[in-house]
Amino acid sequence: MTAQELLDTLSSRFGSAILESKLDVNQPWIKIDGNRAREICLFLRNEPSTRFDYLMCLSGVDYNDGTLGVVYHCSSMEHKHKIVLKAICSKDNPHCQSVSAVWGTANWHEREAFDMFGIIFDGHPDLRRILLPDDWEGHPLRKDYKVQEFYRGIRVPY
Amino acid sequence: MDQPKALPTNYVTQPDKIATSKGKTVRTEEMIINMGPQHPSTHGVLRLEIIVDGEIIVDAIPHIGYLHRCFEKHAEHMTNYQQVIPYADRMDYVASMNNDWAFALAIERMMKIEVPERVEYIRVIMAELQRIASHLVALGTYGIDAGAFTPFLYCFRDREEILDLFEMTCGARLLYNYIWVGGVSHDLPQGFIEQAKEFCTYFKPKIKEFNDLLTYNEIFIKRTAHVGVLPRDVAINYACSGPMLRGSGVHWDLRRDDPYSVYHKFEWEVQTGKGEVGTVGDCWDRHIVRVREMEQSVKIIEQALASIPEGNVQSAIPKRIRPEPGDIYVRTETPRGELGFYVISDGSGSPYRVKARGPAFVNLSVLPEISRGAMIADLTLIVGSVDIVLGEVDR
Amino acid sequence: MELLQHIGLEQNLLTIVLVSALPLVFILLYALVTLYLEMKVSAHIQDRLAYMRTGWHGVLQPFADILKLLQKEDTVPAAADRFLFKLAPFVVFAGTYAGFAAIPFSSAYIGSNINLGVFFIIAASSLVVIGILMGGWASNNKWSIFGAIRSAAQMVSYEIPTALAILIAVMITGSLNLQEVTQYQSGGIQNWVVFGGSLPLTQKLLILPFTLLTFFILFIASIAEVNRTPFDLPEAESELVQGFNTEYSGMRFAMFYLAEYANMFLVSAVAVSLFLGGWSSPFGEALSGPLWDLFWFVAKGMFLVFVQIWIRWTLPRLRVDQLMYTSWKVLTPFLFLCVFAVGLILVL
Numbered sequence: 016m017t018a019q020e021l022l023d024t025l026s027s028r029f030g031s032a033i034l035e036s037k038l039d040v041n042q043p044w045i046k047i048d049g050n051r052a053r054e055i056c057l058f059l060r061n062e063p064s065t066r067f068d069y070l071m072c073l074s075g076v077d078y079n080d081g082t083l084g085v086v087y088h089c090s091s092m093e094h095k096h097k098i099v100l101k102a103i104c105s106k107d108n109p110h111c112q113s114v115s116a117v118w119g120t121a122n123w124h125e126r127e128a129f130d131m132f133g134i135i136f137d138g139h140p141d142l143r144r145i146l147l148p149d150d151w152e153g154h155p156l157r158k159d160y161k162v163q164e165f166y167r168g169i170r171v172p173y
Numbered sequence: 174m175d176q177p178k179a180l181p182t183n184y185v186t187q188p189d190k191i192a193t194s195k196g197k198t199v200r201t202e203e204m205i206i207n208m209g210p211q212h213p214s215t216h217g218v219l220r221l222e223i224i225v226d227g228e229i230i231v232d233a234i235p236h237i238g239y240l241h242r243c244f245e246k247h248a249e250h251m252t253n254y255q256q257v258i259p260y261a262d263r264m265d266y267v268a269s270m271n272n273d274w275a276f277a278l279a280i281e282r283m284m285k286i287e288v289p290e291r292v293e294y295i296r297v298i299m300a301e302l303q304r305i306a307s308h309l310v311a312l313g314t315y316g317i318d319a320g321a322f323t324p325f326l327y328c329f330r331d332r333e334e335i336l337d338l339f340e341m342t343c344g345a346r347l348l349y350n351y352i353w354v355g356g357v358s359h360d361l362p363q364g365f366i367e368q369a370k371e372f373c374t375y376f377k378p379k380i381k382e383f384n385d386l387l388t389y390n391e392i393f394i395k396r397t398a399h400v401g402v403l404p405r406d407v408a409i410n411y412a413c414s415g416p417m418l419r420g421s422g423v424h425w426d427l428r429r430d431d432p433y434s435v436y437h438k439f440e441w442e443v444q445t446g447k448g449e450v451g452t453v454g455d456c457w458d459r460h461i462v463r464v465r466e467m468e469q470s471v472k473i474i475e476q477a478l479a480s481i482p483e484g485n486v487q488s489a490i491p492k493r494i495r496p497e498p499g500d501i502y503v504r505t506e507t508p509r510g511e512l513g514f515y516v517i518s519d520g521s522g523s524p525y526r527v528k529a530r531g532p533a534f535v536n537l538s539v540l541p542e543i544s545r546g547a548m549i550a551d552l553t554l555i556v557g558s559v560d561i562v563l564g565e566v567d568r
Numbered sequence: 569m570e571l572l573q574h575i576g577l578e579q580n581l582l583t584i585v586l587v588s589a590l591p592l593v594f595i596l597l598y599a600l601v602t603l604y605l606e607m608k609v610s611a612h613i614q615d616r617l618a619y620m621r622t623g624w625h626g627v628l629q630p631f632a633d634i635l636k637l638l639q640k641e642d643t644v645p646a647a648a649d650r651f652l653f654k655l656a657p658f659v660v661f662a663g664t665y666a667g668f669a670a671i672p673f674s675s676a677y678i679g680s681n682i683n684l685g686v687f688f689i690i691a692a693s694s695l696v697v698i699g700i701l702m703g704g705w706a707s708n709n710k711w712s713i714f715g716a717i718r719s720a721a722q723m724v725s726y727e728i729p730t731a732l733a734i735l736i737a738v739m740i741t742g743s744l745n746l747q748e749v750t751q752y753q754s755g756g757i758q759n760w761v762v763f764g765g766s767l768p769l770t771q772k773l774l775i776l777p778f779t780l781l782t783f784f785i786l787f788i789a790s791i792a793e794v795n796r797t798p799f800d801l802p803e804a805e806s807e808l809v810q811g812f813n814t815e816y817s818g819m820r821f822a823m824f825y826l827a828e829y830a831n832m833f834l835v836s837a838v839a840v841s842l843f844l845g846g847w848s849s850p851f852g853e854a855l856s857g858p859l860w861d862l863f864w865f866v867a868k869g870m871f872l873v874f875v876q877i878w879i880r881w882t883l884p885r886l887r888v889d890q891l892m893y894t895s896w897k898v899l900t901p902f903l904f905l906c907v908f909a910v911g912l913i914l915v916l
Contacts, residue, residue: 041282042501070412072502074515074528086515088502092409092425099502120412123538131245146238146567155246156526206710228888320797320885326614386882392798393884549714550801550887 016096018043029055042099049102049111056117066091070118075128079158083109083132113139131156203231210239217563233544235537240567248527254280254494255353262348265565267310270303271507273352279503279514280354283496291484292356293435298477301470306335307508308463311560316387318557319396324387331379334372341365355490366478373475380468388464398451401543401555411539414532415510420446420459427506439476441469456558495522509533509560531565588679591668599829603630606877613881640818649706656703657823663695664830671837672747673865674847676858685746686734689838697723707815718801718888725895726792732903733786736910737842740765750846757850762843775913778906783843785899790835797880801888836872844868
């Protein structure tokens, strides 16, 4: 399935949840509404013509203009096609729907995005920090991150 | 498919009440045991919180992050894309060549750089040698987990030959900084091809020796067959890759199915687990997939050595790496599975965002699913068969 | 005892005590040799050389190891049960050492010539289980308790095949006294119980497969008794760090280690005395005499210890339920078959 066909399928079914797209680059991407991510991904996984059963990567991004983003790289083992989905949320209220019920691997990827960027995934079964200690302050991969002075009595910047 | 509920972090063991004949009640409780972070067999600093009922595991919760070294943050502060490569080396420190290659491939695709064919052949030879070396480590330590101390020494003896080849080429034994964006750092030295051919002839009977000692040993089969069975659909849903995925019978290898470089020029086969001595997808299947992958790597190396073309390996290395603004995700097949780099460039000389998708990180997340109902003695073997390297899990 | 007569001393309390302490001297010397042997054998199996610099080819390394253990800090975990923690290594060693009393080292020396020799050995070496449980429990560490429980279950289950195999040897030789059993087997290699004992030829040929099988099963069960790979789950390094040994350091650890080596020799000595002719020379009358007997006995014992070391570095380890399965559902039925067959053949 080409990227244009995919965009058409999604737009016809989800209408307003499909926001933008850019199809003429190396890896075409489609911007979706983060609050409907779960239904869209469930459709993409279950629909026989798309069958995106393999979530290659789920990354958090800080776009440095007051928004955070979640980028989904999905692929299909059957049809061997790939697609990139992007969801944007604001830095003050960073919420996105969790897709861990669609792909089991999203569980840890979303925990990492929460840990590093502070994006809160609604519906995630166990959203807590994964790489950093549980009582760390701040979200390091944000562009405006200032490291904390002391962590449990140890001076952090050296 | 609904997700199984993860246990909340304030899990309190539930006492079971059994009534005795005299009307009194006897309480049994599940025990929470901690395995790690320092433990001889968790292959690094991994903490496993195991909830056991006697010897049977009720749940196994991995806690990671003990080796987090902020790779992604460092990458954003590099002044040059080439400077990220030593950091990428150090992620999966057992298979450095493959890490370098994945990152270099991402930048090359973003900038649409064509590398000379000699460079491609050299990269394939190095990556396959690295695959053999990494599998030797995995298999040797797997033997130790099972209690056989000798195959480990044999594997490391053979790995020394490979490390000698690497040292001859780039001077380093473990972390090479060899594959750069656009080429490689040094050409193959004189005598490399002959020594590599000798290594291939030397190594083939060693695989058979290793199989006789460990793989087909009755005790080892009893310990690993039917243990840690990973069903096919769970593997795909949890995005497992590499020998974990192929051990469950899925015919999927990125070198063939999402091709890059010159792998299509060589004849080799994708190895999968067939459930020969147990169930499809058990620990023995993943083990035999790794052993057979080593054999296939030797085949690829021999073919590459026979047909390597001449050329200048540094002609395509760009003086200044400034990709167009955009993003790209590129994945390659490392010994552990699918290593992917998602790179966002903003048009300047340093990366805007680099996300490393480590195969060990993703493969480890399936651990609770496959170890429920196993015994504690099995858990060691299950963790060993996932073949994690904590550098890649934590980055 | 005969030894005192041989060396011309009179029997009084002092000499008896000194002579009874001879096995301790033997154990200490043997432990040094076995430490070296284990180091070198394991190294050559693994295609490497072991220590080469402490003395010629590393012969002084065992002394260095012992000196290192002697000067270590004696740590007792804060929440441990101090009395049991300190007592455990000694109970384990005492259980093993008591068994040495009834082993015939030579025609001229046996610590205690009791009629129930081998029965006493089986009973006394069961003390080791109590010591291990003590050590595991008193360490106040979940992993130690796991190791101790597994070890206790393992040792108790493997006593059954051991006892049955000993029963077969006793059936053939007619006595529980190890000195008499050895004397029954003197006169050359053809009289060894493992080859059928001194029976008429037809009976011997019939009984040969069963005695060979019994000897192998006894050897396997004895490896399990000593907690060595492939049965070393109680101290499985890969899982339990060091099992019931985890919290022990320095001399206490050395005591456990010494007890393990002494136990290795004890079970080998029992197997040798019952099946391989004890101190009797394989050549019959040639090369026999009290000192030659000691040499043959130690040589055969050390050969079995060597085989135990060899097996340890070759095979992976069995899981605890597979271990139990092996004992109860494989070794014991085979031995029942052997008991039945041997009894039948002896009666014919």
